[in-house]
Amino acid sequence: MDYIGLSEQEIIRREALKELQTLGINPYPAAEYPVNIFSKDILDRFDDNNMPEDLLNVCLAGRIMTRRIMGNASFAELQDNKGRIQLYFRRDDICTGEDKTMYNTVFKRLLDIGDIIGVTGYAFRTQMGEISVHVKEFTVLSKSIHPLPIVKEKDGVIYDAFSDPEQRYRNRSLDLIVNPQVKSAFINRTRLTNSMRSFLNDKGYLEVETPILQPLYGGAAARPFKTHHNTLNQTLYLRIANELYLKRLIVGGFDGVYEFAKDFRNEGMDRFHNPEFTQMELYVAYKDYNWMMNLVEEMVERISIDLHGDTKVQLGENVIDFKRPWKRYTMYEAIQKFTGIDISNLSESELRQEARNLKVEIDDSMGKGKIIDEIFGTYCEKELIQPTFITDYPIEMSPLAKKHRSVDGLVERFEAICNGKEICNAYSELNDPIDQRERFEQQLLLAKRGDEEAMMLDEDFLKAIEIGMPPTAGLGIGIDRLTMIMTNSTSIQDVIFFPQMRPEKKAETFDESVFTELGIEEVWAKILFKAGYTSVKMLKEANPGKLHQILCGWNKKNKLGLQNPTPDQVSGWINS
């Protein structure tokens, strides 16, 4: 075994692994382990007066998280899928005969924090009152050869928390093991999608899957990731949205379809944006955006109750209340509320002047819609903490939304804003094929002017709309953002298991050939490098006697069991 580059603790664990094998114990057994209970069930169902039968013969498995060894008796804490429970080991119970190896050697010396074991025994309460399992027999299920971060806790205070965000995100397994609140946030993420899914299924809508690899990207304004299909010799894009495909299914006669869609946008990353993220898109025929607002309220309120048993959710310093009905403002009303200015009847040049007065950054290329959006973004969005619907957006920003039934220049669109961030976006969908084509053509003009995010004209989609799409309400709801709110998370990285990270710096690439070319064995070349001799020049300048000592010492200290080089060999390297 090659121990070079390992820490002392890693070497000790590998030695323990070997010793287990020498004792005839397989540290990675193949057989099923007959777990019959979880830690939490024991804690929940323990009853001093009327002990359930099955707690007298429990079999559970998990990871050793702490150990307190007191000679011939010990306590440990076992962490399984549902929590932790204390284990009590006594030498003479583990080893009923003369041979005390299983306790003295295997348990005390060869097991470590982080190892996965299975135990059988019975539940009891210690003199200090803690519900525990008295272990009669234990089985090594997986030896851990990488030391765990040690997190301690007393009276609810966490000591030495594993908290460096970089390490946590790069090594999520460790994060999940030692930070229970991380695990719980992810469990809540799944509970959230389960709640949403059953809500939609109960209404009879069909969950579907549509292409992630798309020949044309559409349905949102964003830059895509681009890839290539070899057989078709064709450029494909990772979808930025699935809207255009779901609408084709509406045309096809499904009256309610939805998809939990992983979308990809090739843009900046921050604590609200990850390049891949999840949206739930829903399309329902014969409905409009007013109907959809009611559905969103009902759905999100139910999710909050399913997760927290309450419509109120603590989020940082705020308490968000999802109780229906939510406040509703048109975009014009919202701007009037937060700036005091009524822009509903302004001409473009008047609007431009108001924007300048408000110190909103605008430039000449912006149309009326963009300026309004800019004012809203600067003055209104961050003020909206409680869930609020903003309705009736300028037409320029919304090429897939139906024109407003009564106000010129607007579309039937709403967003829900919560905690100062958009959580969903919905329209009465545009189903007029002539209008839709014109809107796409306007987008093409924008693209020609250099707007990288303008939508592409999708003939296949237009063809579908031309067949005839029923009036339809559509919704996209950001699952990551909603999860952040529901789990009191400040960063999207806390609700995505494996957030995108820059590649870690490569471990220094050492080309041992510079030494092996001198006739040095590879293993010694690596040790020389580890010992700080990183170039031939350094080697040549070294004292041969000292170098020999270093190598032999290294061999001994790390128990490598190598044949030491002779002093002559070492001076031979230096003089070669």
Next chain:
RNA sequence: CGGCUCGUAGCUCAGUUGGCAGAGCACGUGACUCUUAAUCAUGGGGUCGAGGGUUCGACCCCCUCCGAGCCGACCA
């Protein structure tokens, strides 16, 4: 893309007008048959993110680079 902060032992963090690299936990050895941040004794463990510069001497000062976090810009 810009500003600020950070990178030292497995983990959390100290550190020094610039003078042999520290603590707690973890780990090794010994003691202890109801502990719980177990305790007591004792011992090991470091390319101080990488590279360059200044200096007799750099973890520390300067430059470049890499990675991370926060804020802002851009963007949904």
